[in-house]
Structures are given as C-alpha cells and as structure tokens.
Amino acid sequence: MSNTTMKNTAMKILILAEHDGKQLSPAVYQAVTAAQFWNAPVEVLIAGSNTSALAAQATTITGVGRVIHTDAAHLTHQLAEDVANIIVQIAGEYQVILAAHSSFSRNILPRVAALLDVAMISDVLEIKADHTYVRSVYAGNIHTTIQSMDALQILTVHSSNFTAARNADANAEIVSIEAPEPFANTRWVSETRSLSNRPALGSAKVVISGGRSLGSAERFEELLSPLASKLGAALGATRAAVDAGFAPNDIQVGQTGVVVAPDLYIAVGVSGAVQHTYGMKDSKVVVAINQDPDAPIFQVADYGLVADLFEAIPELTNAI
Amino acid sequence: MKVLVAVKRVVDYNIKVRIKPDGSDVDINGVNMGVNPFDENAIEAALRLKEQGIATEIVAVSLGTSANQDVLRHALAMGADRAILVESDLTLQALGVAKLLKAVVLREQPQLIILGKQAIDDDAGQTGQMLAALLNYPQATFASAIQVDGNTISVTREVDGGTETLALNLPAVVTADLRLNEPRFVKLPNLMMARKKPIETIDAAEFAVNAEPRLKLIKVSEPSARKAGIKVGSVSELLSKLREHQGIKL
Numbered sequence: 099m100s101n102t103t104m105k106n107t108a109m110k111i112l113i114l115a116e117h118d119g120k121q122l123s124p125a126v127y128q129a130v131t132a133a134q135f136w137n138a139p140v141e142v143l144i145a146g147s148n149t150s151a152l153a154a155q156a157t158t159i160t161g162v163g164r165v166i167h168t169d170a171a172h173l174t175h176q177l178a179e180d181v182a183n184i185i186v187q188i189a190g191e192y193q194v195i196l197a198a199h200s201s202f203s204r205n206i207l208p209r210v211a212a213l214l215d216v217a218m219i220s221d222v223l224e225i226k227a228d229h230t231y232v233r234s235v236y237a238g239n240i241h242t243t244i245q246s247m248d249a250l251q252i253l254t255v256h257s258s259n260f261t262a263a264r265n266a267d268a269n270a271e272i273v274s275i276e277a278p279e280p281f282a283n284t285r286w287v288s289e290t291r292s293l294s295n296r297p298a299l300g301s302a303k304v305v306i307s308g309g310r311s312l313g314s315a316e317r318f319e320e321l322l323s324p325l326a327s328k329l330g331a332a333l334g335a336t337r338a339a340v341d342a343g344f345a346p347n348d349i350q351v352g353q354t355g356v357v358v359a360p361d362l363y364i365a366v367g368v369s370g371a372v373q374h375t376y377g378m379k380d381s382k383v384v385v386a387i388n389q390d391p392d393a394p395i396f397q398v399a400d401y402g403l404v405a406d407l408f409e410a411i412p413e414l415t416n417a418i
Numbered sequence: 419m420k421v422l423v424a425v426k427r428v429v430d431y432n433i434k435v436r437i438k439p440d441g442s443d444v445d446i447n448g449v450n451m452g453v454n455p456f457d458e459n460a461i462e463a464a465l466r467l468k469e470q471g472i473a474t475e476i477v478a479v480s481l482g483t484s485a486n487q488d489v490l491r492h493a494l495a496m497g498a499d500r501a502i503l504v505e506s507d508l509t510l511q512a513l514g515v516a517k518l519l520k521a522v523v524l525r526e527q528p529q530l531i532i533l534g535k536q537a538i539d540d541d542a543g544q545t546g547q548m549l550a551a552l553l554n555y556p557q558a559t560f561a562s563a564i565q566v567d568g569n570t571i572s573v574t575r576e577v578d579g580g581t582e583t584l585a586l587n588l589p590a591v592v593t594a595d596l597r598l599n600e601p602r603f604v605k606l607p608n609l610m611m612a613r614k615k616p617i618e619t620i621d622a623a624e625f626a627v628n629a630e631p632r633l634k635l636i637k638v639s640e641p642s643a644r645k646a647g648i649k650v651g652s653v654s655e656l657l658s659k660l661r662e663h664q665g666i667k668l
C-alpha cells in the first residue's frame with residue numbers, strides 16, 4: 099500500500115519512451131511531467147537498435163536523472179514481447195512504471211503488468227495522490243477515481259493533460275544494459291507508414307477532421323488538403339470516413355483512435371458521436387460545419403456553421 | 419484448429435450511462451446490454467477461419483454472472499459451436515479476467531485466442547496482452563487483418579502512424595480492432611437454434627486463481643461537459659470570431 103509515512107529515498111520512476119528510431123515521441127516529454135508528481139528520480143528507458151542519438155536526446159529532458167539504454171538488433175521493431183522482458187528484468191528498482199498512452203505503450207505495458215502481477219491503470223487523466231488516479235470510462239462519459247492496491251504502479255497517462263517538459267543541457271547519465279534473448283515466437287514482417295508532410299496529428303496546433311459526408315477519398319483530399327496547407331493543420335477523420343476508405347486508419351480521432359487537443363479543431367461534416375468527441379473534446383476552440391442544425395457536434399462546438407461543407411470549405415480556404 | 423473467443427457483456431454503445439445519485443458507481447440497472455463491439459469482430463474473425471476450413475471448433479467464453487448467458491447465446495447464434503460461462507460475483511478487472519481466461523485456455527488448449535482490443539465500458543485495453551503474458555504466448559494487438567498459414571498466423575496491426583504486420587507461431591493471442599471485419603447480423607432462426615447449443619457453466623472458484631480486484635473504486639463523476647457555443651451565420655463571421663482568439667492565426 100501507499101507509503102505515506104516517509105519519503106522513500108530509494109523510490110524511482112521509469113518511463114518507457116516511444117520513438118521511431120530517429121525521434122523521441124513528443125509525448126515522452128509529457129510523460130516526464132506526469133512523473134514529477136512523485137518527487138522522485140525519473141529514469142527513461144530507450145529500447146531499440148542504433149539508438150545512441152536517441153538516448154543522448156533523452157538526457158536533455160528537464161527532470162530526467164538517468165537514461166537506461168538497451169540497444170540490440172532484434173529491438174529494431176520494439177516487439178511487445180521483447181520490450182516487456184527488458185522492463186521486467188529491471189522493474190525491481192522502480193515503484194512506478196509509466197508511459198504516454200498510445201498504441202505503442204498500450205501494446206507493451208499490459209504485458210509487463212501481467213508478468214509482474216500488477217493491475218495496470220490505462221490512460222490516467224489526473225494523478226490525485228500516490229496510488230490514486232482519475233481516468234475515464236464509457237468513452238469519456240464518466241470519470242472514475244480509483245486507488246491501486248499494488249506496491250508497484252504501472253500506468254499510461256493521457257498526454258494532453260500534462261504539459262511537456264522542457265529541454266535543458268544534457269544532465270542525465272546514460273546506463274547501458276543488455277537486452278534479454280529475443281522472444282522466439284514472434285517475427286516482424288513489414289510495416290506501412292502514412293507519408294505526409296503535415297504536422298503529426300497528436301501534436302498539431304490545428305486539426306481538421308472530415309466525416310463520412312465527404313463522400314470519397316478524392317473529395318476528402320481535394321476539399322480538406324488546401325485548407326490544411328493554409329492552416330498548417332493535421333488531418334483527422336471519423337471512423338465512418340476511415341471505414342469507407344476515405345482516410346487512413348491512423349488518422350481516426352476518437353475512443354478507438356487518436357486523442358487530440360489542438361488549439362483549433364475544425365469538424366467538417368462530422369455528426370459528433372460520443373466515440374468521436376472523446377477524441378477531441380479537450381481542444382481549445384472547436385468549429386463545426388454541418389448542414390444539420392441539430393447535429394450533436396454543435397453541442398461541443400464554440401462556433402457552429404450550418405452549411406453545406408462543399409460550399410463552406412472552399413469559401414473558408416479562399417478567405418484565409 | 420480450435421479457436422477460443424472472449425466475449426464481454428457491456429452496456430450498449432448507444433446508451434449514455436448515468437451515475438448513481440450518491441456517486442458511488444455508474445447506474446446500469448435496467449440498461450440495454452450486449453456483446454462488446456470488438457468481441458463481435460473477434461467472433462466474426464473466428465467464423466471466417468471456420469468457413470475457410472482452418473478453424474474446426476469455436477468456443478466462446480464469457481466471465482461474469484449468469485446474466486452473461488445472453489451474450490454467449492448471441493455468439494452461438496452468430497455461429498460459435500459451444501460456450502463457456504465462468505461464473506463469478508467479483509468485480510472483474512483485466513488482470514483477474516486474464517488469469518481466469520488462462521485457466522480456461524489450459525483446459526481447452528486452443529491454438530488461437532481472439533479477444534476484443536478493448537471493452538467499451540472500462541476502456542482498459544489490457545486483457546489480451548495480459549493473457550498472452552501469463553501464457554508466455556506471442557501477441558498481436560489491434561488486428562485489422564489476419565491470415566492463418568499452417569502453424570503461423572500473420573496479423574496486420576493498426577498502430578499510430580500506419581500499420582504493422584507480424585507473424586506469430588501458434589498458439590497465439592490476437593486482439594481485434596473494428597476494421598478486422600464487418601460482423602454478421604444474427605437471424606432469428608439462428609437465435610432459436612442457438613438455444614439448443616450447450617453453455618457450460620464453471621464456477622470461477624474451481625480454477626483456484628486469485629481474481630480479486632486490485633483497483634478500488636473511490637468514486638465516479640460526470641466530467642464537466644464542453645459548453646455549446648454560438649452559431650455563426652457565414653464563413654466571414656466565423657473567421658472574424660476566430661480571429662478574436664489569441665494564438666489562432668488565420
């Protein structure tokens with residue numbers, strides 16, 4: 099149970115860092131801020147192959163005391179089985195293991211938790227006290243406050259609720275550790291990466307999302323791209339648009355997609371189902387353009403424009 | 419090849435759940451319940467493997483109270499061959515579910531276990547990965563395509579930034595994303611026929627695993643909702659409103 103009697107000097111926190119081999123995910127910086135809650139040394143794990151530059155980058159995050167670096171050819175694709183085994187090997191030193199909530203950490207940390215017999219807490223919105231967290235259930239409709247009974251805490255945090263830690267001069271030391279043997283029964287085969295010169299959806303300042311009403315992949319692109327270029331925006335989509343093949347799966351915003359919280363979110367022909375609004379309701383300013391005045395999206399929009407998107411979007415693009 | 423599918427009973431996704439007046443928990447009394455949507459994708463994936471002649475038997479498993487029979491009937495009506503209800507009065511959480519499912523797996527010895535990628539009530543998204551860990555099996559989460567070839571399954575996963583394809587040696591654990599398939603509708607005659615298929619009930623206590631909850635619910639609350647703003651009459655009005663906000667450059 100929680101140790102409130104004294105400050106445990108041995109208490110340390112481990113952050114599992116997401117990266118693509120070249121760059122740390124911006125969410126790592128937000129996870130570091132979340133970890134400051136405990137007032138304890140924060141260490142960052144970088145697992146991969148040829149990742150010395152990444153380890154060096156991690157030493158410059160304010161608040162990081164040590165970087166644990168494990169580099170091996172078989173870690174190129176960071177399979178859950180392999181990364182989990184690394185964490186389990188060093189877990190004894192930590193009281194908290196956390197990561198930013200993403201498809202990367204969601205794949206790995208539950209595996210770690212089960213191997214260590216710990217109940218994991220997903221997508222923490224707020225750290226209330228040591229062992230006590232707020233998280234949402236039912237697609238964001240309900241918030242729950244829960245208390246963990248485990249000594250070790252394993253959690254992912256809702257990055258947009260935490261400000262990013264800053265960069266400083268390299269302060270942290272780098273410690274290299276050996277990776278355990280590769281897990282034999284999983285083989286990486288291939289990947290497809292969406293190529294886009296737009297900003298990353300998760301960290302973009304402006305996001306424009308299109309719904310099913312765009313009608314086709316061509317029209318989705320034709321209509322929303324020029325506006326996105328003018329605004330330096332990332333494109334998002336509803337599940338209906340993704341399922342219809344108008345947009346790639348990795349730009350789906352919502353309960354089962356990406357959660358975004360940009361300065362400006364423009365929902366274009368989006369009805370506003372709770373599964374969608376879950377992923378955008380923390381945006382600073384929301385604009386909705388929909389021809390149905392009763393569309394639920396207007397209930398979460400600061401500015402609603404009842405209009406045919408095929409007229410309104412070109413007009414908006416031209417006016418900027 | 420035997421395929422095991424995990425089926426959770428959850429509040430229908432169209433329903434906006436409310437909390438009890440004292441804020442102690444959500445109030446799901448009398449609310450419409452059904453199969454977790456992702457688990458329908460899991461069942462559908464198993465059915466297609468059977469139609470391809472790869473799967474020979476599909477076993478649906480649900481953990482909870484006797485009320486869970488309805489979701490198992492639904493799985494049977496979709497085409498599962500038999501069903502197992504692991505009965506427990508505990509508040510089941512992902513780790514406990516994974517431990518109980520492991521016990522079922524050891525008994526049934528399936529080659530493939532398919533779960534949903536997340537339950538739409540707790541939104542945990544953990545059970546499949548935990549089960550794979552406890553069994554020391556390979557895992558492929560968020561599957562949008564699967565293909566079984568002899569002793570391996572190739573799985574395309576939806577990840578941030580694109581997709582990834584893995585090949586797993588069986589036995590393995592896969593969790594289904596919504597784009598894995600379009601689950602079939604259940605026809606009334608099938609629902610009638612499903613009544614004749616067996617549901618075996620096992621008392622969770624028989625498995626001698628500790629599935630006690632480790633996360634204590636302190637309270638629930640409704641998040642402060644975003645306030646609806648104003649309707650603007652034109653694109654130019656929209657622009658002038660937006661330009662009043664600092665930090666938004668248009």
Ligand SMILES: Cc1cc2nc3c(=O)[nH]c(=O)nc-3n(C[C@H](O)[C@H](O)[C@H](O)COP(=O)(O)OP(=O)(O)OC[C@H]3O[C@@H](n4cnc5c(N)ncnc54)[C@H](O)[C@@H]3O)c2cc1C
Nearest residue numbers: 309310311336337338352353354367369373374389390407
């Ligand atoms: C388990 C589960 C998880 C889900 N997860 C997600 C998720 O993560 N993200 C997500 O987005 N959805 C998710 N969904 C789906 C969600 O419930 C909705 O079905 C979906 O968001 C609807 O997408 P849409 O708004 O594009 O389509 P629709 O609901 O069909 O809405 C189209 C809108 O476009 C408007 N429109 C049509 N023509 C025009 C025009 N010419 N000009 C202006 N407006 C126009 C209409 O008035 C309507 O409001 C999930 C569903 C389930 C069951």
Ligand SMILES: Nc1ncnc2c1ncn2[C@@H]1O[C@H](COP(=O)(O)O)[C@@H](O)[C@H]1O
Nearest residue numbers: 424425481533534536537542543544545
């Ligand atoms: N009580 C349960 N009975 C059967 N399957 C379950 C149960 N709880 C979770 N699962 C399975 O685990 C998946 C993920 O659930 P969760 O980890 O709770 O988000 C679900 O989609 C189900 O396939």
